[in-house]
Amino acid sequence: MVFERLIGLETEYALQVPAGAVKRAGGRYQIFRDLVSALRGITPVVDARHMKEGVFHASGGAVWFETERPAAGGGLIEGATPECRSPRQLLAWQRAQDELLSEAAHRAFGRQIRLLKNDRDAKGNVYGAQENYEATFATGARLWIWRVGLVLMLPLVLASWALLWLLALLIVLYTIVASLVYLVGERFVRDPDELARFLFGCEFDQLGQAAPTGPAWLEAWLSTITRVLTAPLAGVFYLLLWATAFTRLRANLLPFLISRTIVCGSGMLDNAGRFLLADKAPAMNCLTGYGGLLGDRPIFTFGHFFKTVYADAWMSPREYLRLFARTHRLQIALGDSNLAEPAEYLRIGTTLLVIDCIEAGEMPRPPRVRRPLRALRAICADPTLTTRLPLGDGQSCSALELQRFYLEACRRFLERRPEAPREAREVLRRWEATLDALQDDPESLVGSLDWVTKRFVLQTAGRDATWQMRKKIDLRYHELSPQGYFQQLNAAGVAEHILEPSEIELARRNPPVGTPASARGRYIREFACGDEPVSANWKCVFIGQGRKAKVIRLGDYRRLPPSKAPSSAAEAQEEDAE
Amino acid sequence: MPTKLQELTAAEANPSVVARPEAPSLDQALKAIAVDAAAAPEAYLRETEVPHGGE
Numbered sequence: 001m002v003f004e005r006l007i008g009l010e011t012e013y014a015l016q017v018p019a020g021a022v023k024r025a026g027g028r029y030q031i032f033r034d035l036v037s038a039l040r041g042i043t044p045v046v047d048a049r050h051m052k053e054g055v056f057h058a059s060g061g062a063v064w065f066e067t068e069r070p071a072a073g074g075g076l077i078e079g080a081t082p083e084c085r086s087p088r089q090l091l092a093w094q095r096a097q098d099e100l101l102s103e104a105a106h107r108a109f110g111r112q113i114r115l116l117k118n119d120r121d122a123k124g125n126v127y128g129a130q131e132n133y134e135a136t137f138a139t140g141a142r143l144w145i146w147r148v149g150l151v152l153m154l155p156l157v158l159a160s161w162a163l164l165w166l167l168a169l170l171i172v173l174y175t176i177v178a179s180l181v182y183l184v185g186e187r188f189v190r191d192p193d194e195l196a197r198f199l200f201g202c203e204f205d206q207l208g209q210a211a212p213t214g215p216a217w218l219e220a221w222l223s224t225i226t227r228v229l230t231a232p233l234a235g236v237f238y239l240l241l242w243a244t245a246f247t248r249l250r251a252n253l254l255p256f257l258i259s260r261t262i263v264c265g266s267g268m269l270d271n272a273g274r275f276l277l278a279d280k281a282p283a284m285n286c287l288t289g290y291g292g293l294l295g296d297r298p299i300f301t302f303g304h305f306f307k308t309v310y311a312d313a314w315m316s317p318r319e320y321l322r323l324f325a326r327t328h329r330l331q332i333a334l335g336d337s338n339l340a341e342p343a344e345y346l347r348i349g350t351t352l353l354v355i356d357c358i359e360a361g362e363m364p365r366p367p368r369v370r371r372p373l374r375a376l377r378a379i380c381a382d383p384t385l386t387t388r389l390p391l392g393d394g395q396s397c398s399a400l401e402l403q404r405f406y407l408e409a410c411r412r413f414l415e416r417r418p419e420a421p422r423e424a425r426e427v428l429r430r431w432e433a434t435l436d437a438l439q440d441d442p443e444s445l446v447g448s449l450d451w452v453t454k455r456f457v458l459q460t461a462g463r464d465a466t467w468q469m470r471k472k473i474d475l476r477y478h479e480l481s482p483q484g485y486f487q488q489l490n491a492a493g494v495a496e497h498i499l500e501p502s503e504i505e506l507a508r509r510n511p512p513v514g515t516p517a518s519a520r521g522r523y524i525r526e527f528a529c530g531d532e533p534v535s536a537n538w539k540c541v542f543i544g545q546g547r548k549a550k551v552i553r554l555g556d557y558r559r560l561p562p563s564k565a566p567s568s569a570a571e572a573q574e575e576d577a578e
Numbered sequence: 579m580p581t582k583l584q585e586l587t588a589a590e591a592n593p594s595v596v597a598r599p600e601a602p603s604l605d606q607a608l609k610a611i612a613v614d615a616a617a618a619p620e621a622y623l624r625e626t627e628v629p630h631g632g633e
Contacts, residue, residue, distance in 0.1 A: 012632040016625050066632055074630035122623035127632030291633050303633065333633070446583045456583075461612040468619035473611065475626050485611050492607035494583065 002356050002420040006083040006134040006515060007348065009094050011337055012066055012076045012127040013101065014116040016479060021112055026206070028075035031113060032065040035077060035101070038108035039063065042100060043508070044528035049535040049542060051311045054078075056536040058525040059507060060517025061097055066127075069223070071201045071216040076127055077101070077115070082517030086423055087349035089512050091341065092499055096507035102480040111481070117337045118478035119279035120268065122471055126283045126297065129337040131348070133355055135330040138244045146244040147324050153236060160233040161314045167225065174218070227293070230310050234293065237309060241302045242288055246330050250300055252358045254287070255366045256351070257299060257334050258376040259402035262385055263434055264347035266336035267451030269474040273467050275458065276380045277451045279336045284373060291333055301331040330355075334376075339478060339486040341498045342448040346434060349427035354406055357413040364409055367402065368392035383455060385438060403435055447494040450486075453477075457485060516554035523552060 015031065025031050036055055039045055048054040054064035060082030067075055079097045084090040098117060105115050119128030138146055178199040186192035186204075196204040201215035214222075227234075258281075265278030276282060289298035290306050305323070313320040332351070338344035357363045368391060369375045375389040379399045388396035411428060414420050437444050445452040454477050462470045477485040489495055511521025516538070523541040527534045532544045543550040583604075602610065 010633075014626055014628045016622070018625055019621070069630045072630065074628075076628065076632045078632070116626060121626055121628045121631075123627055125628045125631035127628055130633065292631075301633075443583065457608070457611060461608045461615060465612070465615060466619070468623065469615045472615045472619040472622045476615070476622065483614070485614075488602070488607045488611060489604075492602050492604045494604060494607070 001360070002414070002417060002424050003086050003352060005352070005355070006085065007087075007090055007352060008081050008083050008132045009090060009348070010078060010080045010130040010132070011094070011097070011117060012078045012129075013480075014118055014121060014127065014478075015077070016114045016116060018112065022073070025109075025113070027070065028073070029065060029070050031109075032075065032077055034108045035104050036063060038104040039100065041107060042104060044525050046524050046528050046534045046536050049537045049540075051307065051315070056520060056524060057100070058511070058521050058528070059093060059096060059100070059509065060511030060515075060521035060524075061093065062538075063101065069216075069219060071214060071219040082511050082521065083515040084512045084517075085515060086421070087345055087352060087427060088423055088498070088503075090348050091345050092503045092507040093512060094344065095341070095499060095504045098480055099504065100508060106481070114479055114481045114483075116475065116478045116484075117339065117480055118475060119266065119336050120283065122475065124271075124283075126280060128280050129335050130301065131332045131335055131351065133330045133332070133352065134327055135246060135249055135355060136359055137246060137326060137328040139326075142244045142247060143326060146240065149240040149244070150320075150323055153233075153240070156233050156236060157309060157313075157320070160230055160310060163229045164226070164310070164314055167222075167229065171222070233310060234290065234306060237306060238290065238302065241305055245302065245305070245328075246300070249330060249355065249358055250288070252363050252366055253351075253354065254299070254372055255369050255402050256354050256406045257332065258369065258372055258379060259399040259406075260335075260347065260350060261376065261379050262399045262403065262438060263350070263431075263449065264335060264338060264343045265380070265451045266338060266343075266478070267454035267474070269458065269467075269470050273470070274381065275383055275455055277383060278380050281334060281336075281376050281380050284334055284376060287372065291331075297333070299332065299334040301333045304329060304331055336450070337478070338450050339484075340448055340450045340453060340495060342430065342434070342496055343450050345498050346427070346431060349423075350406070350410075350431050353410045353413075353424060353427055357410050360413065362409070362413045362416070363406075366405060367395075367397055369402075383442075383451075385442075400435060400439055403431075407431055407435065447489065448496045450477075453486070453489065453494070457489070461485075519552065519554050 022028060022031070025034070036045065039055070039057065044058040045055045048056055048062060052064045052067065054062050056062045062080040064078040064080065065075060066078040079101055081090060081093045081097055084093055102115055105113060120126050137143070182196055182199055182204060185195050189195050193203045196202065198215060200207060201218070261278045261281050265281065268276045268279040270276055284297050284299055286296050286298045288300045288302060289296035291298055291301040291303040293303065293306070308319050308323060335347055338347060354363070370390045370392055378387045378389065385400055386398060388398060390396050407428070414424055414428060434445065434449070442452055443456065446456045447453055454474065457477065458470055458473055462473045473485060479485070479487070481487065482491070486495070511517040520536055520541055523543070524534065524536065527543055535542045539554055541552040541554065543552070
């Protein structure tokens with residue numbers, strides 16, 4: 001199997017908001033809502049039926065409000081591409097998403113608020129990109145341990161759900177009591193708006209428009225209480241995941257992932273003024289984890305499994321049964337958001353190829369890198385690419401040598417598969433050419449790799465500048481508006497392109513074929529403007545409301561090759577309507 | 579084969595080769611970036627903060 005699994009990207013976008021504009025706009029949550037309203041004017045959009053607030057659009061992808069403490073000023077706009085199958089397809093839909101959101105931001109806010117596709121702000125807050133690859137979760141004994149573990153965990157799961165239901169009940173009770181307190185209190189206090197802000201986090205007439213988590217103090221309490229209530233479940237579930245989830249893939253992928261930084265890092269200026277190859281990598285503090293739950297920044301994220309158990313399955317127990325499946329989504333958090341097309345293409349393409357090779361059992365045992373997180377930081381700190389990484393057998397090697405190990409393994413893998421898609425060989429060819437250029441003449445990759453391009457800009461436009469000016473170059477490089485520095489270099493003809501403009505235009509309007517997104521996107525385009533309410537999630541499209549709602553399950557589209565995918569929504573409806 | 583950067587540098591040395599008169603040259607783009615980066619950089623760093631970060 002080469003380039004057949006489902007893949008997707010998630011991107012958290014930062015905002016450039018002038019001082020006071022967040023407050024004037026009504027907070028980041030209101031900015032998200034205004035952005036979505038503008039998006040509706042560009043493409044058909046339906047509400048998401050999901051634990052996070054968001055929408056799905058006609059290209060099959062989604063836009064979420066990533067609620068990281070919104071009442072305390074947090075909250076991010078996140079774009080998720082539709083499920084794709086090839087790197088080129090995914091690159092096209094990622095670029096289409098960047099364009100759609102950037103255009104929506106321009107329509108909604110003019111030049112006031114702009115999007116940045118980066119991974120870390122000047123204060124060191126980390127966010128950004130995540131990659132998803134459909135992969136074999138486990139086989140043999142490990143798969144059975146996983147399944148038995150899920151059964152044995154059920155009492156703990158049920159107890160956690162009961163506590164969460166109780167918490168939900170208390171929140172409803174709080175809302176009623178707070179409303180009564182406000183209605184009585186507003187007659188007696190000097191400033192009723194202040195009372196409303198304390199009780200609800202906003203003024204009374206803004207209810208429904210403000211952040212959905214209430215006042216900052218309540219949000220902080222709920223966040224802490226939820227973590228405490230779910231801690232036993234989180235701990236036990238993590239151990240089960242650590243022992244069973246993607247163990248072979250994790251072991252074989254790790255040296256590849258830490259060394260691919262030299263190809264797809266975005267570059268960063270640190271607080272001491274040193275140039276690092278990657279934005280997000282230096283913040284990684286563990287190999288596996290839930291991703292942010294307890295301040296952890298893992299390379300492999302298990303957060304989506306835990307969310308399924310404590311959030312999705314809580315509302316729909318059927319989701320728990322899906323955990324017993326043999327294939328799941330491998331989520332990788334080590335990787336930067338890219339502006340340069342070749343860098344993004346290689347990030348997806350080489351990883352996909354390596355996963356295919358490992359799952360086929362044809363990856364030779366890779367060199368074991370000692371202290372991988374320390375090695376990752378050493379790679380990031382060395383733009384000369386000469387750092388030697390200590391290996392488990394007492395030898396050492398460079399990141400370039402590690403990449404070449406995987407390149408050669410994938411070359412042999414493809415040589416044994418003449419039927420593999422042509423694109424796999426194109427990825428291999430481009431990968432080798434990039435490693436050669438990194439070794440012989442890195443500056444030839446200006447416009448192709450982000451860290452090389454950003455370093456070039458810092459060494460030319462940022463020469464003799466203060467740290468603040470250089471840091472602005474680091475950040476504004478990622479701005480998606482025409483004023484963004486990468487966009488300015490693109491206008492000057494520096495950026496190398498892989499995609500034709502027509503491919504991005506197609507991806508802005510249509511879902512990718514041969515994946516669940518193809519049906520989702522077509523249903524959204526056909527029914528979003530109809531009389532009946534339509535909503536969607538990653539697994540279903542819902543047309544109508546209540547018990548009479550028509551549910552179109554998208555799972556059947558997972559295995560369809562592009563040639564067999566239904567050609568129209570009407571055709572798909574005939575096949576799927578219940 | 580010349581790289582993108584080499585092509586642009588050669589084109590700028592010989593202005594008659596520049597094909598798109600409306601597009602800025604690399605040198606112009608870098609100068610524009612340098613000027614913009616010098617304008618209120620602290621404000622830009624503040625305006626792009628992401629309180630609490632993300633996943």
